[in-house]
Amino acid sequence: MAARPEARLGGLRETVSAALARLRSGGDVGDRVPSGGWRVVADKEFGDHVLSVRLFILVAVLGLAAVGAIYSTSTFVRSNAQQAAGAPGLFVLLFSAQSPSSQIPSFATLIGLLGPLLGIAFGFDAINGERAERTLPRLVAQPIHRDDVINGKFAAGLAAIGLVLVAITVLVSGVAFFELGIVPGPDDVARVVAWLAATIVYVGFWLAFAMLCSVALRRAATSALAAISVWLVLTLFASLLTGIAAGILAPLPANPTLDQQVANAQLQLDLARISPGELYGEATAYLLNPSVQSVGIIMPSQQAAALPSILPFEQSLLLSWPQGVALVALTVVCFGAAYVAFMRQEIRA
Amino acid sequence: MSVIRTRALTKTYGSLVAVDHLNLDVRPGEVFGLLGPNGAGKTTTILMLLGLSEPTEGHAEVAGFDPTRDPLEVKRRVGYLPDQVGFYGNLTGRQNLRYTARLNRLNEREIEGRIGGLLDQVGLADVADRTVDTYSRGMLQRLGLADALVKDPSVVILDEPTTAIDPAGVVEVLASIRSIARDRGAAVLLSSHLLHQVQQVCDRVAIFVAGKVVAQGTMRRLAEQMAGDTLQIEVGLEGPADALEPALRAVPGVHEAVRDEHDPRVWRVTGSRALQQRLAGELVSRGVAVWHLRRVGDDLDEIYMRYFANNKEVGDGRAA
Ligand SMILES: Nc1ncnc2c1ncn2[C@@H]1O[C@H](COP(=O)(O)OP(=O)(O)OP(=O)(O)O)[C@@H](O)[C@H]1O
Ligand SMILES: [Mg+2]
Numbered sequence: 127m128a129a130r131p132e133a134r135l136g137g138l139r140e141t142v143s144a145a146l147a148r149l150r151s152g153g154d155v156g157d158r159v160p161s162g163g164w165r166v167v168a169d170k171e172f173g174d175h176v177l178s179v180r181l182f183i184l185v186a187v188l189g190l191a192a193v194g195a196i197y198s199t200s201t202f203v204r205s206n207a208q209q210a211a212g213a214p215g216l217f218v219l220l221f222s223a224q225s226p227s228s229q230i231p232s233f234a235t236l237i238g239l240l241g242p243l244l245g246i247a248f249g250f251d252a253i254n255g256e257r258a259e260r261t262l263p264r265l266v267a268q269p270i271h272r273d274d275v276i277n278g279k280f281a282a283g284l285a286a287i288g289l290v291l292v293a294i295t296v297l298v299s300g301v302a303f304f305e306l307g308i309v310p311g312p313d314d315v316a317r318v319v320a321w322l323a324a325t326i327v328y329v330g331f332w333l334a335f336a337m338l339c340s341v342a343l344r345r346a347a348t349s350a351l352a353a354i355s356v357w358l359v360l361t362l363f364a365s366l367l368t369g370i371a372a373g374i375l376a377p378l379p380a381n382p383t384l385d386q387q388v389a390n391a392q393l394q395l396d397l398a399r400i401s402p403g404e405l406y407g408e409a410t411a412y413l414l415n416p417s418v419q420s421v422g423i424i425m426p427s428q429q430a431a432a433l434p435s436i437l438p439f440e441q442s443l444l445l446s447w448p449q450g451v452a453l454v455a456l457t458v459v460c461f462g463a464a465y466v467a468f469m470r471q472e473i474r475a
Numbered sequence: 476m477s478v479i480r481t482r483a484l485t486k487t488y489g490s491l492v493a494v495d496h497l498n499l500d501v502r503p504g505e506v507f508g509l510l511g512p513n514g515a516g517k518t519t520t521i522l523m524l525l526g527l528s529e530p531t532e533g534h535a536e537v538a539g540f541d542p543t544r545d546p547l548e549v550k551r552r553v554g555y556l557p558d559q560v561g562f563y564g565n566l567t568g569r570q571n572l573r574y575t576a577r578l579n580r581l582n583e584r585e586i587e588g589r590i591g592g593l594l595d596q597v598g599l600a601d602v603a604d605r606t607v608d609t610y611s612r613g614m615l616q617r618l619g620l621a622d623a624l625v626k627d628p629s630v631v632i633l634d635e636p637t638t639a640i641d642p643a644g645v646v647e648v649l650a651s652i653r654s655i656a657r658d659r660g661a662a663v664l665l666s667s668h669l670l671h672q673v674q675q676v677c678d679r680v681a682i683f684v685a686g687k688v689v690a691q692g693t694m695r696r697l698a699e700q701m702a703g704d705t706l707q708i709e710v711g712l713e714g715p716a717d718a719l720e721p722a723l724r725a726v727p728g729v730h731e732a733v734r735d736e737h738d739p740r741v742w743r744v745t746g747s748r749a750l751q752q753r754l755a756g757e758l759v760s761r762g763v764a765v766w767h768l769r770r771v772g773d774d775l776d777e778i779y780m781r782y783f784a785n786n787k788e789v790g791d792g793r794a795a
Contacts, residue, residue, distance in 0.1 A: 166577045174565065260561025264622065267525055268578035269551040473527045474518070 163270025167278025168285070175286035180247050185290055188244070191236050192298050198230040199223055200306050217314040220302045221321070222414035233298055234410050237291075237325060238403065239361070244290060245332025246353045248283040251346035252276070252337045253468060258346060263473055276337065276468045280461060283333045288326050295322055313416075316439045321413040324446070327453050328406040332357065334461035341467045360401050368397040402456050405449045412446035419445070478503050478630055478662040479524065483533035486519050493519040495686035496533065501664055503629070506656045508673040509666040511683030517666035518558055520683075521634050524664075525555055538630050551579070554628035558635045558666075560619035564608040568599055568618050571607060572625055579626040593621040596651060598644075612639040620648065624655070631655055633665040637672055649676045705730065708744045708754055711767025719763065726750075726757045743771070 175181055202225030203216070224232040231239070253276070256262040266272055295318065302308050310318070335356065339349040372394040378386055398404040411418045416436040437445075479501035486494040494516040501507040509517050522528035524537050526546030535542055538552040562571045569590060576586045594603045597617040602610065610618065616639050623631055636652065637645045653676055656663045667673050673680060674694060681691040690697050712719050716734065719742070723732040728747040735741035744754065751770060758765050 163578060166574075166580075169577075170574050174563075259563060260557070260559050261563060263527065263557040264555070264560065264562075264575075264619075265578070266527060267550055267553070267555040267557070268575060269547045269580075269626075270578055271547070474522060 163268075163274035164278035164281060167265075167270070167274055168281040171279050171282030172285050175248060175282060176289070181286065181290065184244055184247055185293065188237075188240060188290065188294050189297055191240065192233050192294050193301060195230055195233040195236050196220060196298050196301050197305075198225050198228045199232055200302065201225065202228070203308075204306065217302065217308050217310040218317045218321075218414045218416065220306070220308065221298070221318070222410065234321070234414050237294075238328075238407055238410060241291075241325060241329045241406075242332040242357045242361075242403075243354075244287055245283070245329040245334075246336040246350065246357065248286050249279075249333040249336030250340055250350040250353050252279045252283070253340045254344055254346050254349055255340070257344065266473055272469060273465060276341075276465055280333065280337060280464075283337070284326065284330050287329045287333060291322060291325055291329070313439045317413050317416075317442065320439075320443055320446075321410060324406060324409045324413065324450055324453065327450070327457055328402055331402045331453065331457040331460055334457055334464055338460060338464035338467065341464050341471065360403055364398060364401050364403065365394075368394045371397055399449075399452065402453055405453045405456070409446040409449040409453065412442045412449070416442060418442075476503075477501055478539075479507075479535075479537050479664060481520075481524070481533065481535040484520070484523060484530050484535050485532035486516070486523060486528065487531045492686050494523070494530075497686075497688060499681060499688075501630075501662045503662050504656050504660045505678045506652060506663040506665065506676055508677035508680035509664060509683055510668065510670065510673055510680050511666075512668060514685075515683045516686040517683060518634055521555075521632055521664070521666065524632060525550065525553060551626070552629045554623035554626055554631045554661075556616075556619045556623045556631075556633045556636055558638075560615055560622075562607040562610075562615060562618060562622075565606060567604050567606050568594065568610070569603045571618065572622055575622050575625045581626070589625065589627075590621075593624055596624075597621045598647065613641060613644055616640055617644070617648070620651065627659075629661050631661050631663045633663065635667055636665055637667070637669060645672060652676055705745055706748055706751060707771040708746075708750060709735075709741060709767070709769045709771050710744060710754065710758070710765060711738075711741050712758070713740065713764040713766060722758070722761050722763055725761070726754060728753065741767070 199220055202223070203220060220233070222232050222234045224230075224235065251258075253262075256265060256275075262275075265275060299310070299318070303310075332353070336349070336353040339353045340346070343349040343352060372390050376386070376390045376393045378390050382390070399408075416439075419437065477500035479499060481497050481499045484494060484497040484499075485492070497516075497520060499507075499509075499520075509520065511517055519528065523530050524535055524542055526542030526549055529543060537549045540548040540552075542549045562568070563574070566574070572590045572593065573586060576590065581589070591600075591603075594600050597620050599614060599617055599621065602614065607615070607618070616636065620633070620636060623633065631652075633652070637648055640648055649672060652663055652665065655661050656678075665673070665677070677694075679691070679693050680697070681688045682697075683689070710723075712723075716739065720732060720734075723729055723742060723744060726746075728750045729744055730747075731745040733743045733745075735743065744750070746754075755765055755768055
């Protein structure tokens with residue numbers, strides 16, 4: 127009796143991996159084997175993630191938080207429903223708007239806040255876990271390239287992250303649809319999909335960072351702690367740090383001129399944009415709020431020029447493009463660092 | 476034709492020379508033992524043969540390929556059991572082997588049969604569907620042996636394959652190592668410091684101390700090399716020591732007779748080769764009762780100890 131749940135879990139694993147094998151070979155399990163070793167690694171890792179306790183915890187925590195956020199926003203939206211009814215972009219506002227009377231942040235803010243945790247959870251023990259279990263020498267002695275190990279693990283992590291985020295977004299959309307009767311238009315769907323893509327890249331950055339920690343640090347606990355510390359510091363103290371740095375580089379005298387103030391603020395913003403959280407926040411603002419036309423410093427003269435209108439999706443996408451590209455670049459750089467560190471490491475010890 | 480060949484293979488870590496100009500040749504169908512104390516450089520050598528570690532100097536050829544330049548071709552053909560083998564604890568033994576099989580791009584249809592057979596062979600069929608978390612260390616090592624054979628290798632490299640296995644298990648494992656070489660025609664390179672086991676299973680051995688091979692060849696040749704014109708015999712005699720020593724020295728051909736430190740009834744006699752046939756008869760004819768007689772140096776242990784002792788002397792000399 128005691129072995130039952132385990133056996134069932136094992137059975138589930140067989141089903142998952144058989145389904146994956148079937149998918150890959152186009153319905154014909156057999157002769158066709160995956161070409162790249164990274165795909166075999168990714169399959170196995172993804173199977174581990176899908177059945178892992180950490181995935182269930184993350185889905186439960188994020189799911190609860192998301193539903194809470196949506197309820198809070200929806201009460202606000204409902205009370206303003208008279209004005210809002212039929213307004214374009216109402217659906218995405220559910221994701222991004224925060225009720226002024228509530229402490230609960232919007233769904234998008236919440237994901238921006240907790241998303242890094244998702245990335246860290248799937249990456250912090252990627253390499254040092256193999257070392258701890260002493261499986262690494264055996265793994266790299268198989269006929270795969272050494273980078274297949276880290277590539278496969280990154281791909282599996284991204285897939286697991288995508289799975290969790292899509293599941294939660296679908297859950298939230300379902301709540302919005304059934305509870306509030308708000309039907310998304312094609313523009314809304316496109317916005318949500320683009321936002322999901324940006325979110326996966328953003329969480330992917332933290333996945334890559336956690337993997338870098340897992341290569342550099344021998345113990346999984348240390349590596350998790352390091353990744354979480356960096357995330358907390360960036361989240362809590364980023365504005366403080368950029369403020370100090372800007373104060374040094376573009377100091378404000380006692381009675382600053384407007385130019386000096388603008389220079390200081392611009393520098394702060396530029397510095398903040400080194401942080402993936404800031405970039406992601408800006409991209410989210412564009413994508414999930416059709417009326418946002420700029421996230422930079424707006425001068426009164428520009429404000430007059432800005433039309434108080436709602437942008438079509440293509441315009442918002444265009445506006446968020448630089449942030450998206452920067453986010454991808456940061457993620458690639460971070461993964462590149464993990465990759466190089468792993469390739470240069472001794473397999474033993 | 477050798478399937479593992481190294482020429483002047485060298486690895487240094489900083490100023491430490493872990494492997495020093497190593498020349499090895501292992502032929503197909505042969506079990507070759509790499510024998511040496513801790514830190515001799517056995518694992519380092521093996522990692523270089525697999526292309527998992529870059530040689531500082533020299534080169535190697537395994538299954539016809541250079542591990543540094545064609546690591547994938549080498550790894551396709553070489554089964555490897557690491558010294559401290561580990562498996563994914565959340566998967567069953569069978570699932571772990573299946574992963575290895577997939578990494579080797581084995582045909583999905585053949586995988587199950589192959590894995591089942593190997594699990595049987597290493598005696599893990601009963602626990603194959605339990606998660607590896609629940610395995611003992613010896614069971615892990617057996618699984619490691621099966622894992623090394625999944626790809627049907629032409630070269631098998633085993634780093635201390637018997638360290639955690641119980642005596643009855645060792646007999647089985649050694650038998651399967653033999654059959655890997657005999658029946659599959661694979662070359663087996665195994666490292667160990669368990670001399671008796673190596674002696675039972677290896678066709679040839681290399682004794683490896685501080686990165687250097689100090690002796691290489693079949694057991695018999697090593698013993699002969701060691702012995703030279705003189706040999707050493709251990710005899711157990713009854714009687715008072717002061718009477719026995721002159722009696723021993725009186726036997727023609729005896730150069731030296733030393734009493735054992737631990738057992739006062741045992742003597743170590745050094746002398747000419749002819750003593751092997753004559754010593755017992757001579758002693759009996761002088762009225763000495765002989766209850767034990769053994770030629771020292773036949774057995775790998777002695778050879779090994781002698782090299783280690785020499786090595787120690789070098790170390791002691793340096794320290795003094
Ligand atoms: N990464 C490393 N950096 C520095 N020195 C190393 C490294 N790896 C191994 N060594 C040294 O190389 C020497 C040979 O080590 P190796 O592991 O090959 O020995 P071994 O013969 O396998 O020993 P054992 O029987 O204990 O397994 C040792 O002195 C060891 O300290
Ligand atoms: Mg070793």
